Amino acid sequence: MNRLVLWFHRLGSPPYFYRFAGRWLPWLYALALLTGAIGFYGGLVIAPADYQQGDSFRILYVHVPCAWMSLFAYAFMAGNGFVALVWRIKLAELLAMASAPIGAAFTFVTLVTGSIWGKPTWGTWWTWDARLTSELVLLFLYFGVIGLHQAIEDLRQAARAAAFLALVGVVNLPIIHYSVVWWNTLHQAQTVNLLGESKIDARMLWPLLVLAFATHVYFFASVLARTRAALLALESGKAWVRALVAPATEPAHG
Amino acid sequence: MAEFLRMHGYAGYVWSAYAVFVVVLLADALAPLLARRQTLAALRGRLRREAARGARTGNPS
Numbered sequence: 001m002n003r004l005v006l007w008f009h010r011l012g013s014p015p016y017f018y019r020f021a022g023r024w025l026p027w028l029y030a031l032a033l034l035t036g037a038i039g040f041y042g043g044l045v046i047a048p049a050d051y052q053q054g055d056s057f058r059i060l061y062v063h064v065p066c067a068w069m070s071l072f073a074y075a076f077m078a079g080n081g082f083v084a085l086v087w088r089i090k091l092a093e094l095l096a097m098a099s100a101p102i103g104a105a106f107t108f109v110t111l112v113t114g115s116i117w118g119k120p121t122w123g124t125w126w127t128w129d130a131r132l133t134s135e136l137v138l139l140f141l142y143f144g145v146i147g148l149h150q151a152i153e154d155l156r157q158a159a160r161a162a163a164f165l166a167l168v169g170v171v172n173l174p175i176i177h178y179s180v181v182w183w184n185t186l187h188q189a190q191t192v193n194l195l196g197e198s199k200i201d202a203r204m205l206w207p208l209l210v211l212a213f214a215t216h217v218y219f220f221a222s223v224l225a226r227t228r229a230a231l232l233a234l235e236s237g238k239a240w241v242r243a244l245v246a247p248a249t250e251p252a253h254g
Numbered sequence: 255m256a257e258f259l260r261m262h263g264y265a266g267y268v269w270s271a272y273a274v275f276v277v278v279l280l281a282d283a284l285a286p287l288l289a290r291r292q293t294l295a296a297l298r299g300r301l302r303r304e305a306a307r308g309a310r311t312g313n314p315s
Contacts, residue, residue, distance in 0.1 A: 054263075055262045056264040056268065101282065105278050109279075113271040116267050222286065225286035228290065229293065232290060232297075241297065242297075245294060245298050
């Protein structure tokens with residue numbers, strides 16, 4: 001078998017994943033913190049003030065990466081949910097459920113920072129604009145997934161039911177993305193373009209891209225940490241988990 | 255420095271937005287750490303009780 005495929009299979013084994021995640025976590029957190037600090041410095045200090053919005057535009061550097069992550073986390077959750085439903089892989093269930101609270105956190109920050117940005121630029125904290133409303137629906141979808149997962153006693157059944165809800169909610173992702181194209185209201189259209197040219201000064205753009213990278217790294221760190229914790233709880237009766245805590249309990253009767 | 259902190263009059267908006275970001279993500283980072291610690295503590299307690307029961311009956315589990 002291909003070595004990559006073999007490694008992927010090994011990663012599906014709980015004790016291997018637990019060790020793997022434990023090894024990578026400190027590096028991922030450190031990388032996210034470092035790039036996040038660089039991005040903040042670039043966004044708050046180096047980037048020039050916007051000619052229309054002045055310094056209030058700097059909210060962009062927390063608002064936009066979080067908005068991107070709110071969609072990315074949902075796609076990641078739904079993707080793993082799909083794998084969990086079709087192939088019944090335990091780890092995919094855990095990964096899907098681990099991304100829900102992180103995605104909800106990013107969506108919450110997106111809505112709050114957007115509201116804070118809206119007051120000085122639009123003159124209002126909130127409007128029922130298509131982009132804002134669909135993003136609010138995304139937050140409720142995350143809450144639905146988390147709530148459904150917690151409402152069902154059996155952890156594996158709970159994960160599969162919540163994964164199904166997550167898959168249904170995917171319909172909201174293109175609505176959020178194209179909302180600024182389909183409906184013309186207060187929220188500005190897309191300025192940063194992955195494939196074409198971005199309509200933004202380079203000195204303003206690079207901190208945004210660095211922060212997008214930092215939030216992605218943070219997302220994966222948080223997903224690994226949460227999956228690791230959930231794996232421990234789910235497999236607490238298994239021999240490998242007992243072996244993990246055994247050294248601490250041995251002196252009691254040894 | 256003072257001018258930087260004032261953000262040309264937008265200080266309240268800019269700094270509160272950044273504060274929300276930092277506080278929420280910090281809470282998100284701490285949650286799995288606490289959850290894992292709780293699971294491990296509960297597990298250690300369970301194993302210790304099992305070991306104690308095994309020692310009493312002379313029948314290691």
